[in-house]
């Protein structure tokens with residue numbers, strides 16, 4: 001069965017999977033959603049024997065129906081290889097009443113790698129399938145993490161170039177070092193003398209500049225983005241929920257058809273939406289537990305039916321969840337609105353004009369599989385400390401938000417269903433916050449000294465991503481003003 005993709009804001013538009021991947025976002029700002037969610041018609045006994053790559057093929061082939069078997073298998077092989085530091089790709093670790101699904105074994109030690117390691121291959125395959133002759137130039141503005149994960153994903157992928165802009169004085173020293181040491185002839189990293197918003201505005205301007213587009217086309221290039229709302233990032237995230245479920249069955253943790261719960265530390269709502277799609281494919285997930293930090297827009301939404309971004313933006317120790325507009329939520333809104341593109345478009349217009357919208361009680365009823373809650377900064381730190389003291393297992397701040405919310409959930413409901421917690425970053429990525437949570441005696445140590453200390457107390461080897469930046473050479477040193485961004489792009493591409 002061919003699966004087409006509908007635009008959440010325009011009923012008349014339906015495209016193939018490869019077109020949806022290539023376009024990223026629809027022209028009117030809508031997102032692409034599968035017209036139907038395919039069912040995972042594979043018995044768990046069989047899933048239990050599959051490797052990560054085989055599971056990936058089983059899931060993705062049901063969504064990306066215009067890819068040939070060979071195309072998809074090639075994408076999967078190139079993505080989930082020795083860039084990951086374990087052949088399991090996403091190991092499951094039991095600690096203190098929950099199963100932690102470690103999604104941080106890729107090149108940048110955070111879960112964005114799960115999708116960004118395959119997106120470049122999906123994108124370039126989609127371009128070829130749709131007879132795009134140009135090379136694809138990825139433009140990204142980053143406040144830190146996504147830039148590095150995109151660079152690592154696209155490095156040395158034939159037919160692509162990637163250009164990342166970051167605020168020169170607006171990212172952490174480690175984040176900057178991770179980016180400017182990036183290898184690969186097709187990678188370009190630029191610090192701009194401005195803030196993140198200026199970087200983002202500059203990138204958006206280039207995307208919509210017809211003259212620049214024509215100049216690029218004449219030179220054999222076209223722009224694309226690795227944006228988190230690309231369906232080519234969402235579908236690969238379904239895979240690890242299926243994989244985790246099958247592993248729990250294989251290890252005798254659950255019996256046939258036993259349900260599990262899933263807890264996801266949430267920002268843009270991509271990761272938890274992937275779990276929702278897994279549930280809709282037929283995976284027996286009971287509750288989808290949405291965990292927020294102090295930027296608790298989603299908690300408020302699940303408890304009141306009102307999405308309201310009009311509030312103070314709080315900087316927390318889980319920065320990848322410091323988000324007030326969760327873009328992927330639109331896909332869920334569209335669905336609970338009965339796949340009514342007009343209704344969805346209206347709510348999204350309200351969001352952009354008033355910063356808020358209210359869903360109907362009918363729509364709210366369709367959210368019964370979701371549970372939302374949040375943790376304060378103090379609670380997050382306490383979760384890290386107590387889990388370490390009770391079990392020796394060390395988790396990062398984002399994962400700790402999820403673990404804290406899971407505690408609140410079980411206290412409230414008494415639900416003892418076996419539960420998987422999505423562990424979205426290595427503690428080595430947020431070493432200072434993690435070590436401060438464990439003991440304030442670590443305050444005075446340097447970042448690298450802290451990594452050594454963490455390695456000792458957690459009995460975990462320092463990840464390659466951290467070892468590398470200690471000694472890596474700086475390979476990128478371009479700095480420009482925001483208004484010079486187009487010229488910088490042209491000079492990288494040798495367009496004069």
Ligand SMILES: *Cc1c(COP(=O)(O)O)cnc(C)c1O
Nearest residue numbers: 266267268269270271320424425
């Ligand atoms: C991006 C990110 C999240 C949030 O994931 P969403 O899909 O945006 O909800 C959580 N934790 C970490 C470490 C992340 O990088």
